[in-house]
Amino acid sequence: MKIGNTDTDLLPCPFCGGEAYLERNHRAFVQGQSTKVTFVRCRRCNARTARFELARFGRSSHSAEAERLAKEAWNRRVR
Numbered sequence: 001m002k003i004g005n006t007d008t009d010l011l012p013c014p015f016c017g018g019e020a021y022l023e024r025n026h027r028a029f030v031q032g033q034s035t036k037v038t039f040v041r042c043r044r045c046n047a048r049t050a051r052f053e054l055a056r057f058g059r060s061s062h063s064a065e066a067e068r069l070a071k072e073a074w075n076r077r078v079r
């Protein structure tokens with residue numbers, strides 16, 4: 001299954017077999033604070049990984065690192 005324009009190999013959803021995608025720069029509230037997060041979500045059933053706050057990873061390389069962790073979390077759950 002090819003997934004749009006992503007550069008990664010996200011495994012199918014462990015719950016419904018649906019297509020997974022990486023949500024980048026998603027604005028969310030974490031403990032009452034508005035922040036940017038990234039996580040992997042299933043398009044069909046909305047199952048998702050934990051959210052990784054971009055701010056935790058510094059300003060320059062935050063996205064890549066947070067995205068890597070989100071992908072790892074998703075693929076780990078699948079196995």
Ligand SMILES: [Zn+2]
Binds near residue numbers: 015042043047
């Ligand atoms: Zn699913």
